[in-house]
Structures are given as structure tokens and as C-alpha cells.
Amino acid sequence: MRSTLFPREPVARALTLATMAVSLSTGLFYAVSALYFTRVLGLSATTVGIGLTVAGGCGVVASYFAGGASDRLGADRVQRWGMLGWGLALLAYALVGDATGFVVVACVALGMRATQGTARQALIARWFVGPERVATRAGLRVVTNVGIGLGTVLAGVTLLLDDAAAYRATMVASGLLVLLATLPLKGLNRAVPELAARVRARGDGDAAEPRGRSPLTDRTYLTAVALSAVLAMNFGLQTVGVPLWVAGHTDAPTVVISLLMVVNTAFVALLQVPASRGTHHVLVAGLAVRRAGAFLALGCGLFAAAAYGGARTAVVLLVLAALALAAGEVFSEAGGWGLAFELADPRSAGAYQGLSQTGYAVAAMLAPAVVTLTAISHGTAGWAVLAGVFLAAGAATAVLARRASRVRADDSARDVRSAVA
Numbered sequence: 001m002r003s004t005l006f007p008r009e010p011v012a013r014a015l016t017l018a019t020m021a022v023s024l025s026t027g028l029f030y031a032v033s034a035l036y037f038t039r040v041l042g043l044s045a046t047t048v049g050i051g052l053t054v055a056g057g058c059g060v061v062a063s064y065f066a067g068g069a070s071d072r073l074g075a076d077r078v079q080r081w082g083m084l085g086w087g088l089a090l091l092a093y094a095l096v097g098d099a100t101g102f103v104v105v106a107c108v109a110l111g112m113r114a115t116q117g118t119a120r121q122a123l124i125a126r127w128f129v130g131p132e133r134v135a136t137r138a139g140l141r142v143v144t145n146v147g148i149g150l151g152t153v154l155a156g157v158t159l160l161l162d163d164a165a166a167y168r169a170t171m172v173a174s175g176l177l178v179l180l181a182t183l184p185l186k187g188l189n190r191a192v193p194e195l196a197a198r199v200r201a202r203g204d205g206d207a208a209e210p211r212g213r214s215p216l217t218d219r220t221y222l223t224a225v226a227l228s229a230v231l232a233m234n235f236g237l238q239t240v241g242v243p244l245w246v247a248g249h250t251d252a253p254t255v256v257i258s259l260l261m262v263v264n265t266a267f268v269a270l271l272q273v274p275a276s277r278g279t280h281h282v283l284v285a286g287l288a289v290r291r292a293g294a295f296l297a298l299g300c301g302l303f304a305a306a307a308y309g310g311a312r313t314a315v316v317l318l319v320l321a322a323l324a325l326a327a328g329e330v331f332s333e334a335g336g337w338g339l340a341f342e343l344a345d346p347r348s349a350g351a352y353q354g355l356s357q358t359g360y361a362v363a364a365m366l367a368p369a370v371v372t373l374t375a376i377s378h379g380t381a382g383w384a385v386l387a388g389v390f391l392a393a394g395a396a397t398a399v400l401a402r403r404a405s406r407v408r409a410d411d412s413a414r415d416v417r418s419a420v421a
Contacts, residue, residue, distance in 0.1 A: 004139040004273060005146075011127050012136050015120065016143055017184040018083070023144045025177035027151015028170050029090070032158050036093070036167040037102065047099050055106035056365035059114035063361045066118035067354015075123035075350060080185045082116030083178055090175030094168050114361055121353035125341055131280045133341045134334065138276035141333060142269050149265045212347030215355040220404055221343050222355075227400065228336040229359035230393040231289065234296050234328055236367020237375075237386070238264060242303070242322075244376050249307045252314040260322040267326035276334035282408065285338030286401020292332035293394015297387035299324035303375070304383035328390070335397070343404060 005020075007013050037048045070078045089109035096102050121137075128136050158166045215221050243257045279285040302321035306314045336356075344352035374382035 004142050007136075007139065011123070011188065012139070014184040014188055015123070015136070015140060018181040019140050019143045020147050021177045021181035022083070023147025024151040024154075025090070025174040025181075026144075027148040027153075028155045028174045028177070029151075030148065031152045031155030032167055032170045035159075036171055040164045040167050041096060041102060043099055043102060047102070051099070051103040051106050052110075053365065054103055055110040056361070058107040059110040060358055060361040060365060062111040062114040063118050063357040064354045066115040067122060067350040067352065067357070069115075070119045070122035070350030070354070071348060072350075075119045075126060076185060076188045079116045079119035079123060080182050082112045082114075082119055083182045083185070085112035086116060087175045087178035087182070090178055091172060093171045093175075114357065118350070118354045118357040121340070121357055122350035125344065125346070125349040125353055131277070134276045134280050134337050135273065137337045138273045138334060141272050145265050145268045145272075149262075152261075212345035212351075215344070215348065215352045218343075218345070218352075220400065221352065223400055224339045224343055224397065225356055225359040227289075227393045227397045228332075228339070228356070229363040230389060231292060231296070231328075231332040231336070231397075232360050232363035233367040233370060234325060234332065234390070235364065236371050238325060238329075240368045241371035241375050242325075244372070245303060245307075246318060248376075249379065250314040250318065251309070251311040252306065252318055253311065256315055256318055260318060263319060263322045264326045264329070267323065268330055271327075272330045272333065275330040276337070279334045279338035280342060281405075282339065282342050282401050283405040285335040285342065286398040286405075288331045288335030288338070289401070290394040290398035292328045292330075292335060293390045293392070293397075294328075295324050295331065296328035296390035296394075299328060300375070300383045300387035300390065304380045307379065332394075339397070339401065 005016065007016055034048070037043050038045060043051075066078060066082065086109055089105050089112060092105045092108075093102075096105055120140075124133055124136055155170060158170045242260060246252055246257050246260070247254050275288070279288050299321045302317050302324060306317040306321065309317065340353065340356040344356075371386070374385050376382070378385075
């Protein structure tokens with residue numbers, strides 16, 4: 001854990017420090033934003049929902065185009081600019097006075113957040129190699145979960161005060177933390193001289209370098225992104241589906257919702273890095289995703305069963321379901337990162353990671369509606385549909401990875417024969 005939170009490698013250390021600040025900001029924002037938008041700004045829940053959906057669409061578009069920008073301008077620059085825009089947009093929430101202003105600021109905030117996320121992926125893809133990529137991404141995932149948890153705890157003070165000044169101050173603090181996150185990334189090329197040489201050698205920010213193929217013409221990669229997006233809907237299941245299900249369909253006390261969040265955070269913090277080992281191999285990554293689909297399906301079954309018992313039985317089943325969902329999360333993320341990095345053309349790392357992040361953005365935008373229309377609206381039958389979808393996506397990913405691994409092996413053998421000839 002110490003090496004995860006304080007890595008010695010300079011680029012990993014810069015990314016980790018930036019992620020610490022960003023995740024604290026995210027924890028603060030998640031805890032108070034809904035109440036700030038409705039109680040302080042006076043917006044209706046419908047307006048907030050529609051505005052965030054529109055902003056989510058902006059995030060989808062930004063995720064994709066930030067990939068190409070990272071290839072042309074340099075991923076570290078794009079990440080820093082994205083964070084700067086995101087932080088300023090969060091500060092602007094404190095000045096919003098009407099629904100139009102809210103939608104505009106939300107679009108900028110989610111667009112810039114998506115931009116920096118894609119650029120971070122591109123930087124990892126270009127700077128690190130092999131197992132280092134997935135290990136670094138797993139470490140950042142741990143830092144993110146821990147930071148969000150701490151930010152949520154700190155936001156408890158604001159929730160206890162429950163007044164407009166406290167909510168506004170928390171939103172300002174959230175923006176300042178994101179701006180603070182730009183400092184570790186400032187002058188990264190100068191602080192790590194090798195970075196400039198290595199990213200130029202891989203075509204980052206150098207128009208003279210030949211570009212690789214477009215990810216939009218890579219059917220294997222497109223399919224992998226689509227399947228990863230299906231599995232990524234488990235985040236919507238945790239943030240939207242689980243609270244609604246616990247409160248409205250089980251006899252468990254609502255305080256259990258917080259317990260389930262703690263279970264998830266602790267599980268990911270402890271096991272994300274171990275679960276990611278070996279997933280830089282395409283075949284292993286596919287098997288990890290298949291395992292994720294099975295765990296997610298199990299979690300869906302346990303959540304459905306929790307509606308049929310008393311309070312104690314429901315609590316036990318919900319905790320087991322949360323553990324299964326957390327296991328599905330760590331394996332789906334580990335396998336997804338491995339496929340996103342290893343199936344990409346390294347000459348177009350930014351464009352490929354942009355497409356990968358676009359898949360996650362689409363999943364984040366659609367997941368609340370999908371979860372609500374299945375599990376929450378139709379109970380056990382809806383949970384069964386979700387379980388089947390997760391199982392099918394995991395199995396299909398394993399098949400895709402096996403075929404891609406076989407093609408790679410054939411290509412390598414052909415290259416060796418050509419070299420010998």
C-alpha cells in the first residue's frame with residue numbers, strides 16, 4: 001500500500017499526487033452536489049437530471065476527441081489543461097444563478113473531466129510498458145477510492161451544518177482541489193527529461209512521426225470497448241441501483257447503504273492491485289473479465305434474494321452481494337485496462353485510449369436509466385436480465401481476447417519467419 005500511495009517512479013508519483021487531490025474533490029462533490037443544486041440553487045430534481053444527462057453527452061464527445069489531441073499536443077499538456085478547465089468549472093458552480101448557467105457549467109465541468117481522464121490514459125499508455133501500465137492504473141484506482149472515501153467523510157461536516165454557506169464553501173473547496181492537482185503535472189517533461197524523449201519516440205506531440213491506424217477501423221478494439229462499456233454499467237448499479245433497491249425493496253435499514261459503500265471501498269483498495277497482475281497479457285485480461293461477469297451476475301442474484309427475507313437476512317445477503325459486486329468491479333477494471341492498452345496501436349495511443357474512455361463515458365450516461373428500467377422497475381426479473389447481460393459480456397470478452405491472442409501469436413511467428421528468410 002505504501003508503494004501504491006507513494007511510488008518512487010517520477011511519472012507515477014506525479015499522477016498519484018494529482019489523483020489524490022482530484023479524488024478528494026470528487027468525494028466532496030458527490031456528497032453535497034445534489035443538495036447544493038436543489039436546495040441552494042433552487043433547481044428542480046428534473047432540471048438537475050436533464051442537465052447532467054446533457055453534460056454527460058458532452059463528456060462522451062470530449063473523451064473521444066481528447067485522445068487525438070493527446071497524440072498531437074502531448075498527453076501531459078492535455079491532462080493539465082483539462083484539469084485546469086475542470087477546476088474552474090467547479091468554482092463557477094458557486095456563481096451559477098439559473099438553470100441555463102447550471103447546464104453550461106455542467107457541460108464544461110464534465111467535458112473537461114473527461115478530457116483529463118483520456119489524457120491520463122494516453123500518458124500511461126505512452127510512458128509505461130507491459131505490466132507497468134496496468135499496475136500503475138490499478139494503483140491510481142486504489143488512490144481514487146481511498147480519496148473519494150475521505151472526501152465523503154469530510155463532506156459530513158457540511159451535511160451536518162446543512163446551510164447554504166457551507167454547501168457553497170464545499171463546492172469552492174472541490175474546485176480548488178482540482179486546480180491543486182495540476183501542480184504535480186506542471187513541467188513534467190522538464191522534471192523527467194526522459195519523458196520528453198520517450199513520448200517523442202512514440203509519436204506523442206510530433207506531427208512528423210507516422211500515425212497508426214484509427215481505432216474506428218479496428219473492429220477488435222471497437223468490440224472490446226463495447227463489451228467493456230456493458231460491464232462498466234456496474235458502477236451505475238452501485239451508485240443508483242443499490243440505494244434505491246435497499247431503501248425501497250428490502251427490509252434492511254437504510255444505513256446499510258453506507259456500509260455497502262465502505263465494503264466496496266475497502267475491497268477495491270486492498271485487492272485492485274493483486275487482481276491486476278498478469279492482465280497485461282491479452283488472454284489473461286480476457287479471463288479476468290469473464291470472471292468479472294460471473295461475480296457481477298452472482299451479485300445481481302444476491303441483491304434480488306435480499307428482497308425475500310427479513311431485516312437480518314437482507315443485511316447478510318446485501319453484504320455478500322456488495323462483496324460479489326466489488327470483486328466484479330476489480331476484475332472488470334483490471335481486464336479492461338489490459339485490453340485497452342495491449343490491443344491498441346501504440347502509434348495512436350491517444351486516439352485508442354480516447355475511444356476506450358468514450359466507452360466508459362457512454363456507460364456512465366446510460367447506466368442509471370438501464371438499472372432503473374430493469375432491476376428497480378421489474379424486481380427479480382430485472383435483476384435476472386442484468387445478470388444475463390453481465391455473464392454474456394464477460395464470456396464474449398474472453399472469446400475476443402483468445403482470438404486476439406491467437407492472431408498476435410500468428411503475426412509474431414510470421415515476422416520471425418520473414419526475418420529468418
